[in-house]
Amino acid sequence: MxxxxxxxxxxxxxxxxxxxxxxxxxxxxxxxxxxxxxxxxxxxxxxxxxxxxxxxxxxxxxxxxxxxxxxxxxxxxxxxxxxxxxxxxxxxxxxxxxxxxxxxxxxxxxxxxxxxxxxxxxxxxxxxxxxxxxxxxxxxxxxxxxxxxxxxxxxxxxxxxxxxxxREEEDLDLSKDGRMDVVYGDMHFYIPAGAVFYAAQPSANSQTGTGTPAHTSTTPLFISMRFEKGNCKMSTRQENTEILGEYICIGNEIIETDYEYNLYKAATTLANRNEIAPSAMYELLRFGRVINIDNEIAIPAGAAPHWRRVNYPDGQGWVNLNAALIKKYSDADFPHWxxxxxxxxxxxxxxxxxxxxxxxxxxxxxxxxxxxxxxxxxxxxxxxxxxxxxxxxxxxxxxxxxxxxxxxxxxxxxxxxxxxxxxxxxxxxxxxxxxxxxxxxxxxxxxxxxxxxxxxxxxxxxxRKCGWLSENEMVYTLPKYLFYTEQGQTRTAITSPNSVFSLSKSTAVTRISRHRLYLNQCIRKYLGGNKQRISIFLAQVILETAQWRDLGGSRRLMHEWGFGQYNSANPATQYYTAFYGRGIMQLTWAGNYKQYGAYRMIPHNTRAYIERLTPTAPRISAASRHYSFNPSDGGVLELWHPKYDPDIIGENMFLSCDSGGFYWISKGFSEGININRVADRAYSCANVGFINKLVNGGGNGYYERQAYTAYLIRYLTDTSDLFGNGIEEIAPPSPKAKIKVNFSKVE
Incomplete structure (x- = not known):
C-alpha cells in the first residue's frame, strides 16, 4: 500500500x-x-x-x-x-x-x-x-x-x-502468533509471566542463560522491535494496573546501532552454529519468526534462540524472544497494547x-x-x-x-x-x-x-509502514520511456513510439505480474516499508532485468541474454559466463552464487548441470573449476561440484527475487556491508551513482538508473507532483552529463 x-x-x-x-x-x-x-x-x-x-x-x-x-x-x-x-x-x-x-x-x-x-x-x-x-x-x-x-x-x-x-475482537488473541500473510512495520512480542531475564548476554546459540536470572517476570510484558535507518530500537510495555486497557512504557528505548545493517552477518554466524539456513535465521532476527513459510526451511521449535536486551520493571536484561510460550506479532495485527x-x-x-x-x-x-x-x-x-x-x-x-x-x-x-x-x-x-x-x-x-x-x-x-505493492502500484514503478540518449551534454528520454523504447500499461502488467508476489516478499524481507529504499532498489532492478523483458529463446527474463556467451567487449565474461541465471540483481560470479547457496542451504545437485548455450558442451560439470570472482580482484579457481545448478536462480521465481535482496544486504564495501547504508541517506545523484557502482560497476545503464530512481522517488515518496508529461533536469556529479528525466506513466 x-x-x-x-x-x-x-x-x-x-x-x-x-x-x-x-x-x-x-x-x-x-x-x-x-x-x-x-x-x-x-x-x-x-x-x-x-x-x-x-x-x-x-x-x-x-x-x-x-x-x-x-x-x-x-x-x-x-x-x-x-x-x-x-x-x-x-x-x-x-x-x-x-x-x-x-x-x-x-x-x-x-x-x-x-x-x-x-x-x-x-x-x-x-x-x-x-x-x-x-x-x-x-x-x-x-x-x-x-x-x-x-x-x-x-x-x-x-x-x-x-x-x-x-481481527474483529477488541483484543488480540495472545494464545497464538499474529498474521503470517500480512506482516509489516514494527515487530511485537508477548512475554507471559514467568519469563526469565539474564544480566549478561548469553552465548549466541544457548537456549538458556548462565548463572542466576536477574529477573523473572511476574506480569505479562510486551516488547516492541523497530528498525530505523539501520538501528534497532527495543521498547517494553506493561498494563497500567490503575487504568484499564492502558499500557505504559518501561524505561527508555534501548538502541542498537547498525543492528539492521549487520543482520546478514549476524544471521549467518548464528545459523552456522545451529545448522540452520541463514536465510531462515535472518527472518527470525528480522521478524521474530520465519514468515515466508512456503519458501523457507522452517526453524524447528526451540532450535535457535533470539536473545535481545530489553527493559523489565526496574531494570534491563537479556531474554530469549524465541522461547516457548512467547508469541510474535507485527503492526499488521494492530496490537491492543x-x-x-x-x-x-x-x-x-x-x-x-x-x-x-x-x-x-x-x-x-x-x-x-x-x-x-x-x-x-x-x-x-x-x-x-x-x-x-x-x-x-x-x-x-x-x-x-x-x-x-x-x-x-x-x-x-x-x-x-x-x-x-x-x-x-x-x-x-x-x-x-x-x-x-x-x-x-x-x-x-x-x-x-x-x-x-x-x-x-x-x-x-x-x-505508511507497509511496503507491499498492489498490481497497479507495482506496474507504475515502470516508467513509460525506458531509454535515454547515449550522447550529448544533456541526456533525454527516447520517446519513439515503439515497443523497444516506450512501454504500455498492458505490456508492463505482462512483464512484472508473474514475479510480483515474490518481489513483494523480497521488499518486505530486505527493505521494509521505507519508500526511498524501495525506489532506489527497484530502479536498479528495472535495469538489471532489462526492464523486465522476457523475449524468450536465448533472451530469457532472468538469464544473461545469450546464456553467458563470451563477449569480446567484456573480456571478464570468459571467467563467469557459465553462471548466467542471474535473478533480479546480478550474482554474476561463482563466489556470489556459492554464498547465496549457503545462505539458503540450496541442496546439492545430483544430476547433470543444465547447459542452455548450444551446441557447446556443458561448461559446468563434476570436474569444472570456476573463478570465484574476477581474477584481477583476487578471485581464485574453485571446484563448483557438487553445489546446486545455478540455473535455478533464473528459473525459480522466488529465488530470482530473493537473491536480489540477498545481494543488496550482503554486499560489502568500504563502509561495511548492506547497500541500505547508502539508500538511507538523503536522496542525491551522487548516492545513486555510488549504488550503481556497488550493483554493477557504475557504467552499465548509468543514465537510465539515475532516471529510473528520480522517477520512482517522485512516484513512491511524497514530493507534491506525480505523473503527467513533466520533465525535470537532474545533475549527476561531473563529468557525467545532465539528465532530463521524463515522468510520464505507462497508460
Whole structure:
C-alpha cells in the first residue's frame, strides 16, 4: 500500500515521518475524533489550513482509487448562494469520496478496500467514476463553520475491517502468533509471566542463560522491535494496573546501532552454529519468526534462540524472544497494547456517544457524569486525545438525511452534558445546515450507514509502514520511456513510439505480474516499508532485468541474454559466463552464487548441470573449476561440484527475487556491508551513482538508473507532483552529463 496525507508539504531538515505527518494533520480542538465536545459521534478529523489566495490548499487523493461521489461546491454568496450553507458562519459543501482497492499483504486477506471522504471543499476538480492516483489534486480546502478547514474520514465495512486489522475482537488473541500473510512495520512480542531475564548476554546459540536470572517476570510484558535507518530500537510495555486497557512504557528505548545493517552477518554466524539456513535465521532476527513459510526451511521449535536486551520493571536484561510460550506479532495485527481498540458497543440509535468503553475513559472524576466543562478539559489532554485517535469505532454516518432527527433530537433537551440545549430556531438551523451537507443516499457506496471509522492521521501513519505493492502500484514503478540518449551534454528520454523504447500499461502488467508476489516478499524481507529504499532498489532492478523483458529463446527474463556467451567487449565474461541465471540483481560470479547457496542451504545437485548455450558442451560439470570472482580482484579457481545448478536462480521465481535482496544486504564495501547504508541517506545523484557502482560497476545503464530512481522517488515518496508529461533536469556529479528525466506513466 502506498499512502500519503491529503495535504503535502516538504519535510523540514531531518524531520521524522511522524513529526512531518503531525504538522500536516494536527489534532485540533474542533472536529475531535471520534467524538465532539458535546459527546456526539464524529467520524473524521478536521484539518485546518492557513494559505491565502482564492484557490486554497490543494487537497490530494491519499492513495490510488476510483471516485465514487463528487459534488461541486455550492456558492456561499451571490445570486445562486445556498443560504443554509451560510449558517454558523458558513461551510462549503464540496465533497469527494474515493474507493481504494489495494493490498497490504499476500493472499485474500491481503486484498482490502476502504473509502476516503473529503468534505468542505471550495473547489472540486474530479468527477464520479474517474480513476485517480495518490497525490492527484481533488479540489481545494474550503470553509468549515467559518474556519479554513476540511473534514476527512476513512471508513470501511465489516469484511474489510477484519482484513485491515486482522481481527474483529477488541483484543488480540495472545494464545497464538499474529498474521503470517500480512506482516509489516514494527515487530511485537508477548512475554507471559514467568519469563526469565539474564544480566549478561548469553552465548549466541544457548537456549538458556548462565548463572542466576536477574529477573523473572511476574506480569505479562510486551516488547516492541523497530528498525530505523539501520538501528534497532527495543521498547517494553506493561498494563497500567490503575487504568484499564492502558499500557505504559518501561524505561527508555534501548538502541542498537547498525543492528539492521549487520543482520546478514549476524544471521549467518548464528545459523552456522545451529545448522540452520541463514536465510531462515535472518527472518527470525528480522521478524521474530520465519514468515515466508512456503519458501523457507522452517526453524524447528526451540532450535535457535533470539536473545535481545530489553527493559523489565526496574531494570534491563537479556531474554530469549524465541522461547516457548512467547508469541510474535507485527503492526499488521494492530496490537491492543500499542493503543489500538475496536469499539462497537453503542447500540443506541441517536448520534450521542453511549459507548461504555469510551465513557469510562472520559470520566475523569469517576462520578459517571459528563459535563461540558469536564469533557472540554478531558479532551484537551494529550493522553486522552492519543487514546481516542487509536480507537477504531463503529457507529452511523453523520451524512444520512433520513435519520437526522432520530440522531439529533437529544440536543434539544437539557442535561448534565448539554447545559444549554438548542432552542427550536437553533435546532432548525442546525438541521438545515446538516441536510445541505449530507450525501449518503446520493453517494450510494454499497456499504451500510453503520460502519467502521478510523482516525485519518492514525490510519495514514500506520499504513505508511507497509511496503507491499498492489498490481497497479507495482506496474507504475515502470516508467513509460525506458531509454535515454547515449550522447550529448544533456541526456533525454527516447520517446519513439515503439515497443523497444516506450512501454504500455498492458505490456508492463505482462512483464512484472508473474514475479510480483515474490518481489513483494523480497521488499518486505530486505527493505521494509521505507519508500526511498524501495525506489532506489527497484530502479536498479528495472535495469538489471532489462526492464523486465522476457523475449524468450536465448533472451530469457532472468538469464544473461545469450546464456553467458563470451563477449569480446567484456573480456571478464570468459571467467563467469557459465553462471548466467542471474535473478533480479546480478550474482554474476561463482563466489556470489556459492554464498547465496549457503545462505539458503540450496541442496546439492545430483544430476547433470543444465547447459542452455548450444551446441557447446556443458561448461559446468563434476570436474569444472570456476573463478570465484574476477581474477584481477583476487578471485581464485574453485571446484563448483557438487553445489546446486545455478540455473535455478533464473528459473525459480522466488529465488530470482530473493537473491536480489540477498545481494543488496550482503554486499560489502568500504563502509561495511548492506547497500541500505547508502539508500538511507538523503536522496542525491551522487548516492545513486555510488549504488550503481556497488550493483554493477557504475557504467552499465548509468543514465537510465539515475532516471529510473528520480522517477520512482517522485512516484513512491511524497514530493507534491506525480505523473503527467513533466520533465525535470537532474545533475549527476561531473563529468557525467545532465539528465532530463521524463515522468510520464505507462497508460
Amino acid at each position: 502506498i499512502i500519503s496525507p491529503p495535504l503535502l508539504k516538504t519535510a523540514q531538515g531531518n524531520q521524522s515521518d511522524e513529526d512531518w505527518l503531525k504538522d500536516l494533520m494536527p489534532f485540533e480542538a474542533i472536529g475531535n475524533y471520534p467524538i465532539s465536545s458535546l459527546l456526539a459521534w464524529h467520524g473524521g478529523q478536521h484539518i485546518k489550513h492557513n494559505d491565502a489566495g482564492s484557490r486554497g490548499e490543494p487537497v490530494r487523493a491519499i492513495a490510488d482509487g476510483k471516485v465514487m461521489f463528487a459534488r461541486k461546491p455550492s456558492p456561499l454568496t451571490g445570486e445562486n448562494a445556498k443560504p443554509d450553507l451560510a449558517i454558523n458562519e458558513g461551510s462549503d459543501d464540496g465533497c469527494v469520496i474515493i474507493k481504494h482497492s489495494t493490498e497490504i499483504g499476500e493472499g485474500p486477506d491481503g486484498q482490502v478496500e476502504y473509502y476516503s471522504i473529503y468534505m468542505h471543499l471550495k473547489q472540486v476538480f474530479v468527477q464520479k467514476n474517474q480513476p485517480v492516483y495518490r497525490k492527484t489534486e481533488l479540489g481545494s480546502v474550503g470553509q468549515c463553520n467559518g474556519e479554513n478547514a476540511m473534514h476527512m474520514e476513512i471508513i470501511c465495512d465489516d469484511a474489510n475491517l477484519k482484513k485491515l486489522v486482522g 500499542m493503543g489500538w481498540n475496536l469499539i462497537a458497543d453503542d447500540a443506541t440509535p441517536d448520534s450521542q456517544c453511549n459507548s461504555p468503553t469510551l465513557l469510562a475513559w472520559l470520566d475523569s472524576d469517576g462520578d459517571k457524569k459528563y459535563t461540558s466543562r469536564e469533557l472540554v478539559q478531558v479532551l484537551g489532554q494529550d493522553k486522552i486525545t492519543e487514546r481516542l485517535s487509536s480507537s477504531i469505532c463503529k457507529f452511523p454516518t453523520e451524512w444520512e438525511v433520513a435519520t437526522l432527527n432520530t440522531r439529533y433530537e437529544w440536543i434539544k433537551t437539557e442535561s448534565d452534558l448539554l447545559e444549554t440545549p438548542l432552542d427550536p430556531a437553533q435546532y432548525e438551523n442546525f438541521i438545515k445546515l446538516t441536510t445541505a451537507l449530507c450525501f449518503w443516499a446520493e453517494a450510494d457506496l454499497g456499504i451500510t450507514a453503520d460502519h467502521w471509522h478510523f482516525h485519518p492521521k492514525k490510519f495514514i501513519e500506520h499504513f
